[in-house]
Amino acid sequence: MFDIVIIGAGIVGLAIARSIAEKTDKSVLVIEKEESFGRGISSRNSEVIHSGIYYEPESLKAKYCSRGRDMTYAFCNQHNIWVNRCGKIVMGKLHQTNDLEALHKNAQKNGVPDIRLLEPKEINALEPNIEADIGLQVGCTGIVSAHDLMAAFYKISQEGDHDYLFKSKVVGADSKSDGYEISIENAQGELEKVLAEWVINAAGLESDMVAQMLGGDYPTLRYSKGCYYKLSSKWRGAFNHLVYPLPDKKHGSLGIHLSFDESQMVKLGPSAHWIQDRTEDYDVEENLLDQFFTEGHRYIPDLKKEDLSPDFAGIRPKIWLNENPMSDFYISHEEGKGFPGWINLIGIESPGLTSAIAIGEDVASWII
Template identity: 40%
Template sequence: MFDAEITIIGAGVVGLAIAEKLSQHISQVFVVEKHPTFGQETSSRNSEVIHAGIYYVKNSLKAKLCVEGRDLLYDFCDRYELPYNRCGKLIVATSEEEIPALEQVEQKALSNGVTDLYWMTQEEIKAMEPNIFAVKALFSPSTGVIDSYWYLKRLETNSINNGVQFAYSSVVTGIEKQTEGYQIDLNDADGHPFSFTSKRVINAAGLESFNIASMMGVNDEDLTIHFCKGEYFRIQPPKHKLLNRLVYPVPSKDALGIHVTIDMGGGVKLGPDVQYLDTNQYDYTLTPSRRKAFFESTRRFLPFLEEEDLIPEMAGIRPKTQTKDGPPRDFYIREESLRGLPGFVNLIGMESPGLTASLAIGNYVERLLNGQNDI
């Protein structure tokens, strides 16, 4: 007899989506989270974009789960009357030399099943967003933004209504495989050690996911988490009113580039940049001196912008398995029976598009637990 049927480590958006899904059919689901409440790390420190599924490697988990998750997320928001804005996104070329890169973006999107992109001329761009500069653009009508707090809150509420028990301010200190199931050791909210047993365990610990996996001997070098910081700068009023949609440059090898994101409150911010941290420290400090770099990287398509219009907004950290100079990496989502760990599911490297894909990830983990590896 186990204390829990399933224990989920981590109450970010991925852990919450998995809890909400599994608790629809399974009782005795526990969620363990080291913070006092949900979504305190990557899930609340991001652009809050609902991605269309444009940029990811064909047939990757990121591509498939993003496209599936996008539609599920819009439906979920409609069902529970959660705030979102399906505002669309312009991916812009500011010179003729950048157009081939846009054509590559279009082909990648089509290979991922994203079929609603369309080209816009300079005149059409001006009619849609008169204050930006671009010679040509791709428009993605299925891209939007969401209020991530209310989305996470609804996932938590649904999970609680389904009987999920949450242990906040609880830090996992060890996991040990038993003859059947697993023993989980933790320090509770009062700092007291506590142990319980769980038939199955799901590691959705985000930035700590590699450390949790390592407790069970899953410590492959290519699963190492690299902390990648991204800062944001806000466009001060009144110039924030000059933009109504997301505006992205052509992507680079490492990232989508510093882009324009609107939020549900009407604000506009630029970011994130890419800063691989030397050590995996939780460094959310803001660097006002980076303002010039943000200005220089966006002035090509935001001609109205002046450096003084920008103020530091926030910083987040991505849990990347991709190294600083390495190629893009896919999500690692795997039930670890082949490692002798039946019922143990690792989710590692859950960066963007994790928010968009979260409901699809919940479905996928359910299938993995049922012995189905298809997506």
């Protein structure tokens, strides 16, 4: 019998485990279907610390992104994790002025600090290799080593004597008088069962299916696949800020943007298209080259097609509500649905990396 079972060892599951370890000595089992932590959504993204400019005021995404942003910078500084508060520029053409101004107003409503509208001369001074008519500078955006951040959470969790079960998949869940019985298919294909007083469903791409094991009405997910293309080494160190177009509302994404890593290597992405059958396909389609070149060339005038090559792909678990691809997180202690001690976290896509520490603190506080 464990006090707590956490399903999923991605950035959010690890952040919850870390917060529990720092606050209590309760016994914890973390179940992960991959061979190690952070192999899914958490390691296949732009590694951006988001500012909170995009999200509906009062939404969970706005709340957790704003809190989590500052907490992530502080945690990284405390634990010597590589982070770069480089800022970003959201840029557009003249006909997009109203959209950019609306984004600026939304950022103000969300209390995002260090933002200002830019004119072409200012954009050129900040980023000589970028061409745009209008821009919004966001100074509190940054990039982080997602792996190092997760490794730090994992270390703290292990120091709290938490148990980890890798290569193991949750295949069933039953409510019992004293908690929940979780059925697990282990690495050898054998069925195991564990009991827990609390269950935290942070299963990422499969979080809706895990929730539905108990019965009841929960959000369902739709997969949005995003591919990245890297720029050749001649572009290394050519940019000082992350560079974004205006959001792609049709696919619920932030558009094909420019980012870089600790080595200053530059990538474009992600693209966004729906996966109909919910398969975890991480192949990067080479036929996307023309799309990436077209999108990138709009704001990088000297970009050549031969500068681009396939890099990696990721999948976002998006809640699909009323045909709205820009839906919010679903984070709920399901006591009101008759399942006390069961917490669901469904549709934790971007800004999940930024929000993780803040989400972890709140979920831990519900238990302790």
